[in-house]
Amino acid sequence: MTNRIRYHTIDNSPGFWAIFVLFLILSAIGLGAAFYMEHHGHWVTGMSQNVVWGTPHVFAVFLIVAASGALNTASIGSVFGRKPYKPLAPLSALLAGALLIGGLAVLVLDLGRPDRLVIAMTHYNFRSIFAWNIFLYTGFLVVLLAYIWTMLDRNVKAYSTPVGFIGFLWRLVLTTGTGSIFGFLVGRAAYDAAIMAPMFIAMSFSFGTALYILCMLAIMVGNGRPVGDELVARMAKLLGVFVAGSLFFVAVHHLTNIYGPETRGLEAFLLLDGGIYTSLFWLGFVLLGSVVPMVLFFHPATNRSFSMVSLGAVLVVLGGLAEIYVIIIGGQAVPQVLFPGYEVSSSFFDGSVAYYAPSWPEVLLGISGFAMAFLVVALGVKVLRFMPHSLADPLVDAHFKGKADKARGGDAAQAQTA
Amino acid sequence: MTGKRGITSPLRTAIAVVVLALAAGATPAAAGDDIAPDVPEARKGEHCVKPVPYMRRNHMDMLKHKRDKTMHKGQRKKKYSLKRCMDCHAVKGDDGDFVTAKSDKHFCNVCHDTAAVNPDCFSCHASTPGGELKVQSKEASR
Amino acid sequence: MTEAPHNDTPALADEARRRFLKRAGLTAGFSLFAGSALAAGLPKALDEATSSERRWGILVDAGKCPEGCTACVDACFEEMGIEGPRVGDNHSRPDQDSQWIRKVSLKNEDTGHALALPVMCQHCTYPPCVDVCPTGASFKRADGIVLVDRHVCIGCRYCIMACPYKARCFVHEAIHDQEPYMPRGKGTAEGCTMCVHRIDHGMKPACVVACHEEGAGAMTFGDTNDPESAIAGKLRDNTTSAIRADLGTEPGIRYMGI
Numbered sequence: 167m168t169n170r171i172r173y174h175t176i177d178n179s180p181g182f183w184a185i186f187v188l189f190l191i192l193s194a195i196g197l198g199a200a201f202y203m204e205h206h207g208h209w210v211t212g213m214s215q216n217v218v219w220g221t222p223h224v225f226a227v228f229l230i231v232a233a234s235g236a237l238n239t240a241s242i243g244s245v246f247g248r249k250p251y252k253p254l255a256p257l258s259a260l261l262a263g264a265l266l267i268g269g270l271a272v273l274v275l276d277l278g279r280p281d282r283l284v285i286a287m288t289h290y291n292f293r294s295i296f297a298w299n300i301f302l303y304t305g306f307l308v309v310l311l312a313y314i315w316t317m318l319d320r321n322v323k324a325y326s327t328p329v330g331f332i333g334f335l336w337r338l339v340l341t342t343g344t345g346s347i348f349g350f351l352v353g354r355a356a357y358d359a360a361i362m363a364p365m366f367i368a369m370s371f372s373f374g375t376a377l378y379i380l381c382m383l384a385i386m387v388g389n390g391r392p393v394g395d396e397l398v399a400r401m402a403k404l405l406g407v408f409v410a411g412s413l414f415f416v417a418v419h420h421l422t423n424i425y426g427p428e429t430r431g432l433e434a435f436l437l438l439d440g441g442i443y444t445s446l447f448w449l450g451f452v453l454l455g456s457v458v459p460m461v462l463f464f465h466p467a468t469n470r471s472f473s474m475v476s477l478g479a480v481l482v483v484l485g486g487l488a489e490i491y492v493i494i495i496g497g498q499a500v501p502q503v504l505f506p507g508y509e510v511s512s513s514f515f516d517g518s519v520a521y522y523a524p525s526w527p528e529v530l531l532g533i534s535g536f537a538m539a540f541l542v543v544a545l546g547v548k549v550l551r552f553m554p555h556s557l558a559d560p561l562v563d564a565h566f567k568g569k570a571d572k573a574r575g576g577d578a579a580q581a582q583t584a
Numbered sequence: 585m586t587g588k589r590g591i592t593s594p595l596r597t598a599i600a601v602v603v604l605a606l607a608a609g610a611t612p613a614a615a616g617d618d619i620a621p622d623v624p625e626a627r628k629g630e631h632c633v634k635p636v637p638y639m640r641r642n643h644m645d646m647l648k649h650k651r652d653k654t655m656h657k658g659q660r661k662k663k664y665s666l667k668r669c670m671d672c673h674a675v676k677g678d679d680g681d682f683v684t685a686k687s688d689k690h691f692c693n694v695c696h697d698t699a700a701v702n703p704d705c706f707s708c709h710a711s712t713p714g715g716e717l718k719v720q721s722k723e724a725s726r
Numbered sequence: 727m728t729e730a731p732h733n734d735t736p737a738l739a740d741e742a743r744r745r746f747l748k749r750a751g752l753t754a755g756f757s758l759f760a761g762s763a764l765a766a767g768l769p770k771a772l773d774e775a776t777s778s779e780r781r782w783g784i785l786v787d788a789g790k791c792p793e794g795c796t797a798c799v800d801a802c803f804e805e806m807g808i809e810g811p812r813v814g815d816n817h818s819r820p821d822q823d824s825q826w827i828r829k830v831s832l833k834n835e836d837t838g839h840a841l842a843l844p845v846m847c848q849h850c851t852y853p854p855c856v857d858v859c860p861t862g863a864s865f866k867r868a869d870g871i872v873l874v875d876r877h878v879c880i881g882c883r884y885c886i887m888a889c890p891y892k893a894r895c896f897v898h899e900a901i902h903d904q905e906p907y908m909p910r911g912k913g914t915a916e917g918c919t920m921c922v923h924r925i926d927h928g929m930k931p932a933c934v935v936a937c938h939e940e941g942a943g944a945m946t947f948g949d950t951n952d953p954e955s956a957i958a959g960k961l962r963d964n965t966t967s968a969i970r971a972d973l974g975t976e977p978g979i980r981y982m983g984i
Contacts, residue, residue: 204913206817206899207817207897207898207899207900207912207913208822208896208898208899208913209816209817209818209819209822209898209899210817213822213898214819214821214822214898215821215822215823215824215825215886215892215895215896216821216892218883218886218887218896219883219887277880277881277882277913278879278880278881278882278883278896278897278912278913278914278915279879279880279881279913279914280880280881281704282878282879282880282881283880285861285878285880286860286861286880289861289862289863289878290860290861290862291856291857291859291860291861291862293856293857293858294857294858294859294860294884295858296858296859296860296882296884297860297861300860347884350857350858350888351854351858351887351888352854352888352890352973353854353888353889353890353891353970353973354887354890498887502890502892504830504845504890504891504892504969504970505830505832505969505984507834507835507836508832508833508834508835509832509833509834509835510830510831510832510833511830511831512828512829512830512831512845513811513825513828513829514825514828514830514892515821516828516830516845516892520821521821651877653775655873655875655877656865656867656875657775657776657867657868658770658775658776658867658869658922658925658926659772659773659774659775660772660773660923660926660927661772661773662772667906667907670906704911707900707901707911707912708876708901708904708909708910708911708914709904709906709909710903710904710905710906710909712906713906714906715905715906715907717805717907717923717924717929717932718804718805718807718905718932719801719804719805719932719935719936721929721930721935721939722939
C-alpha cells in the first residue's frame with residue numbers, strides 16, 4: 167500500500183479550532199457591518215452617485231473570479247489527465263464552491279434592498295447578464311456538489327471525469343459572464359470592451375490557483391501531512407504562467423485604449439496621474455502582484471521553498487485585489503464622457519474625477535467574504551475526507567521519485583506510509 | 585369605444601366579485617377575518633371600495649394589481665389607488681394631525697401588527713392624505 | 727379587474743385621435759377640459775393603457791438655455807420632493823444626493839464656445855439600463871418613458887453603471903415626507919420619470935412648465951409621433967441631435983444647438 171493515497175478528515179487540534187473561531191468572528195463582523203450599512207443606507211459608505219460599486223464589489227468580484235479559477239487544479243487532473251493533480255482535486259472543488267459562496271454573500275449583502283433577494287430569484291430579465299449570472303452561479307454550485315460527490319464516493323467514481331469536464335466548461339462560461347458584467351457597459355469607456363471576458367478568465371486562473379496553493383499548504387502543513395517539493399515547484403511554475411497570462415491581457419487592454427484617441431485620457435488617468443489608482447496598478451498589481459511572484463515562482467532557488475511560494479501566492483492575491491480595485495473603482499472615478507471635445511462641469515460632478523475612500527464597514531464586509539469562504543473550507547475538510555494523508559512526491563507521481571526523494575514536513579505520517 | 589366597455593365591465597366585476605367571494609368563503613378563516621382589532625373608522629358616510637370582508641382578505645392583491653397597472657401601463661383611475669386609501673382611512677393623532685405609518689395607530693398598522701406582517705409600502709409611499717402637485721402651471725391652458 | 731386592460735389597435739387610436747382633434751376644434755367649451763391635455767399632445771383616458779402610438783419626448787434648445795438659470799432643476803426637485811441637494815437637510819454627502827436633472831455647463835476645448843443645458847434621463851428607445859436590470863425593474867413604457875419599478879428593484883445599481891448619461895441615482899438613505907404622488911425610498915434606483923404622473927393626467931413635465939414660466943422657454947414637450955405636435959414640427963424644421971448619439975440609444979430627449 168505504499169503508493170496509495172488515502173484521504174482523511176482533519177484532526178482536532180487547538181490550532182484548527184482557533185482558526186475556525188477566527189473565521190467565524192470575522193464573518194460575524196462582516197454581517198454586522200452589512201447590517202449597519204443596510205440599516206442606515208449607503209450614505210455611511212464611501213460610495214456615491216459617481217462610484218456606486220465600492221469596496222464590497224471589489225471583494226465580491228475578486229472572490230467570484232477566484233472561485234472559478236480555484237477549480238483549475240481539479241480540471242488539470244480530471245480533464246487534462248495529469249496524474250499528480252488528481253489527489254489535489256477534492257479540495258479544489260471545495261475551495262471553488264466556498265469562494266463563490268463568500269463572494270455571493272458579499273454581493274448580496276451590499277444590495278440596496280437585500281431583503282428583496284426573493285425578487286431576484288423570481289423576476290428575471292434575460293437580456294441582463296446579471297440575471298444569467300444568477301443561474302451560472304447557482305448552477306456552478308450544483309455542478310461542484312455533484313463533482314465532489316463523484317470524487318468522494320467510490321460507487322460513483324466513474325462519473326468524476328465527465329462531471330469534472332462539465333465543471334470545467336461551466337466555470338469558463340461563468341467567468342465569461344462575470345467579465346461581461348463590465349464588458350457590456352457600453353456607456354463607460356473604462357469597461358466597454360470584449361476583452362473583459364477573456365481577461366477575467368486569465369485572472370481567474372491566477373487568483374484561484376494562488377488561493378488554492380495557500381489553502382492546500384496551510385491545511386497539509388498545518389496538520390503535519392507531508393507535501394513534496396517537486397509538486398509545489400510545479401504548481402508554483404504553473405501559477406507563474408497564469409500570472410503572466412493575466413498580465414498579458416491587462417497589457418493588451420491598456421494598449422488598445424492608449425491607441426484610440428477617445429480613450430487616451432482615460433489611460434493617462436489610470437496609468438499616469440490617477441493617484442491611488444496609478445499606484446495600485448503599477449506597484450500593487452504589476453510589481454508586487456505579478457513581477458515579484460513570477461520571480462519567486464520561476465527561480466529554482468525559491469520555488470521549492472514553501473514559504474517563498476506562499477509569499478508569492480499572497481502577493482498574487484493582494485495584487486489581484488489591487489487590480490480589481492483599479493478596474494471597478496478607478497473605472498468609475500474617471501468622468502463619464504457625455505460631450506466629447508467639451509470641458510464640462512455641473513452640480514452633479516460631471517467632468518470631475520470622483521472621490522472615493524473605502525469606509526470601514528465596506529472593508530469589513532469584504533474581508534468577511536474571505537472569512538466565510540475559508541469557514542466553508544474548514545468545515546468541509548473537518549467533516550468530509552477531502553484531504554490526502556500525504557502529498558509526498560513519490561506518492562503523487564512516480565516520476566518525481568528520482569528527482570527528489572525527500573518530502574518535507576510530517577515525518578511521522580511519512581514513516582507510517584513507508 | 586368606451587360604450588362597449590361600459591356595458592361589460594360592471595357585469596364582469598359582478599361575476600368576479602361573486603367568484604372571488606365564493607373562493608374566499610371556501611378558504612377556512614384566512615387572512616384578515618380572524619384578525620379584528622379595533623380598526624380605526626374611515627371617513628363617515630362612505631363605503632370602502634369593495635365590501636369589507638373582501639377588503640380584509642384581498643387588499644394586498646388589489647394593491648399589487650393596481651400597482652402594476654399604474655407603473656407599467658399608466659392606468660391611473662383613482663378608485664383602487666393606494667394614494668386614495670389614505671383619503672378615507674387617514675387617522676388623526678392626539679395633536680390633531682394625521683398620523684404617519686410610524687404610528688401604530690395608522691390604519692394600515694392596526695391589523696398588520698397583530699398579523700405580524702410588515703409591508704414596506706410606506707418607506708416610499710406617503711402615509712398621510714394630500715398631494716397637490718407642487719408645480720402648477722400658471723396658465724392652465726399652456 | 728373592472729379596469730380590464732384595453733388594447734388599442736392602431737386603427738382605433740388613430741381614429742380616436744382624428745375624432746378628438748375634430749371635436750376639440752369644433753367645441754369651444756371643450757377646451758376647458760382639453761386645454762392642458764391638448765397641449766401635452768394626445769389625451770389619454772385615465773384608465774387607458776399607454777400605447778406605442780405615442781412617443782413622449784422633450785426638445786431642449788441649448789441656444790436659448792442661459793448659463794445660471796436653474797428653473798427646470800428647481801421645479802423638478804420641488805415637484806419630486808428631492809430635498810437633499812437643495813436643502814442639505816439629510817445625512818448624505820453632496821455626491822450622494824439624487825439629482826434627477828442637472829444643468830451642465832460646456833466649453834468647447836478648441837474654440838472656447840460655451841453653452842449650458844439640462845441633462846436628465848434621456849428616455850432612450852434602446853435603454854442600456856433596461857437591458858442590464860436583472861429583475862426587470864428598469865423598464866420602458868409603451869410610450870417610451872423609461873422608469874424604475876421600485877417595487878421590484880433590489881438596489882444592485884447595475885443600471886447606474888450602464889447609463890451613458892449619468893442619469894440614474896441611488897437613494898442612499900431613508901426619505902421622509904415624500905410627495906404622495908411620488909414615492910421614493912432608500913436602497914432603490916431612481917431617476918427622471920418625465921413626470922409620468924403629470925403626463926398621464928394630460929399635463930406637461932414640471933421642468934418644461936417651469937422653463938416656460940420662469941426660464942427662457944428652451945424646452946418643448948410633446949408626442950413626437952404626432953406630426954401635428956409642436957415638438958414634431960420643431961424636430962422636422964431644425965437640425966437636432968442627441969447626447970452620445972454614437973451609442974445608438976435613440977433618446978427621447980433631443981437637443982438643438984450642440
